[in-house]
Amino acid sequence: MPSATLPRFDLKGWDREDIAHPYPVYRRYRESAPVHRGASGAGGPETFYVFSYDEVVRVLSSTRFGRDARVASGDADAVPVPVPAEYRALRAVVENWLVFLDPPRHTELRSLLASEFSPSVVAGLRPRIARIAHELLERLAPHRAPDLVEGFAAPFPVLVISELLGIPREHHAWLRENAVALQEASTTRSRGGTGGYPGAEAAAREFAGYFRREVRARRGDDRGDLLTLLVRARDGGAPLTVDGIVGTCVHLLTAGHETTTNFLAKAVLALRARPHLLDELRTAPELPPGTVEELLRHDPPVQAVTRWAYDDTRVGDHEVARGSRVVALLGSANRDPARFPRPDVLDVRRPADRHLGFGLGIHYCLGATLARAEAEIGLKALLNGLPWLGEGGQQVDYADDMVFHGPTRLVLTPPGAPSPLP
Structure with missing residues (x-):
């Protein structure tokens, strides 16, 4: 993006260098226009981008902003989720995601799920999570130039959430495979065209058929997994439809795997750039308590979240009309020097002072406790299991996505091994 001026900000169309390291771009806007009226498509809503920590906190914690475009616009026929109307299966799945719901549906579903992501439940899962990490490292070891995303960071959280769901x-x-196809419909990846929508629509149909069959199989059965819990709750009178169960399962699978995958890949890149810190963490019996939190603050796997203005309000120096789209830049807020001293420094002993890597407010990440456990166990397994992790060469390809942010490919070449072909 141009540096001499401040053009209309957008999350689409970034060059490869800025995608890999967006923080200088954020800093230019945060210093000159901490709330910025951005580019809006023809006939689309007015869009504001929020870069400063305090204003992001206000947007995420205020009831003046929500997730439903229909409420914001006052138009019952408005598109409820960012999916074109012709992709019916995809819309049916996505509009039942917890992240797109407002109270009371959000409150009811979150309350139902919360017990399965409690610290005590996650503590009981830790040995299984560690076993999964160990098995993946055993498969990775024979490869001369392993792709850390394909071989570890991507399958690791899928295997964990699958165990939780009982798959x-x-x-x-x-x-x-289907979770990756679904993610290709991300608004920043699609660039306003059809993009990955056809593939995501096919994946949504596959998912819907699969989880509907799983729902039928669990009626009258008690397998002790999360999917069974949802089925039993519905059969017991909870306000939960079969479509709601399907959407919830797909949401947990896709959101949970994409974020942990990105975290692990970016954590490895951050530590490879800081060999002294990598060696310190490897030799420590356990990761220092603030390690995962600081890595999440420094380079979060989710860079931006969208809200809609439910009332006429003011954000920063801007009057924001009801129906406007407001995009909170979590990655920028986490590097705001007004909140975090020396924000560009990765300091694992920094106090974990309310970074926004997991969001804030009623949509604070439901699976944060599980995600922390996966991040801690997965990162320590890589440090212990790959003694050359900080050495040799690397090839990195980032997804063309400024929301779910991270490498799609991270090929590591151990010292002395021939470099792989690009």
């Missing part, structure tokens, strides 16, 4: 191991590769 058989033989279906895991298929689930990962």
Whole structure:
């Protein structure tokens, strides 16, 4: 993006260098226009981008902003989620995601799920999470130039959430493939055209058929997994439809795997750029308590979240009309020097003072406790299991996505091994 001026900001169309390291771009806007009226498509809503920590906190915690475009616009026929109307299966899945719901549906569903992501439940999962990490490292070891995303960071969270949902191991590769296809419909990846929508629509149909069959199989059965819990809650009178169960399962699978995958890949890149810190963390019996939190603050896997203005209000120096789209830049807020001293420095002993890597407010990440456990166990397994992790060469390709942000490919070449072909 141009540096001499401040053009209309957009999350689409970034060059490769800025995608890999967006923080200088954020800093230019945060210093000159911490709330910025951005580019809006023809006939689209007015859009504001929020870069400063305090204003991002206000947007995420205020009831003046929500997730439903229909409420914001006052138009019952408005598109409820950012999916074109012709992709009916995809819309049916996505509009039941917890992240797109407002109270009371959001409150009811979150309350139902919360017990399964409690610290005590996650503590009981830790040995299984560690076993999954160990098995993946054993498969990765024989490769001369392993792709850390394909071989570890991507399958690791899929395997974990699949165990929680009660999905058989033989279906895991298929689930990962469809989860990736679904993510290609991200608004920043699609660039306003059809983009990955056709593939995401096909994946949504596959997911809907699969989870509907799983719902039927669990009626009258008690397998002790999260999917069974949802089915039993519905059969017991909870305000939950089959479509709601399907959407919830797909949401947990896709959101949970994409964020942890990005975290692990970016954490490895950050530590490879800081070999002294990498060596310190490797030799420590356990990761210092603030390690995961600081890595999340420094380079979060989710860079931006969208809200809609439910009332006429003011954000920064701007009057924001009801119906406007407001995009909170979590990655920028986490580097705001007004909140975090020396924000560009990665300091694992920094106090974990309310970074926004997991969001804030009623949409604070439901699976944050599980995500922290995956991040801690997965990162320590890589540090212990790959003694050359900080050495040799690397090839990195980032997804063309400024929301779910991270490498799609991270090929590591151990010292002395021939470099792989690009």
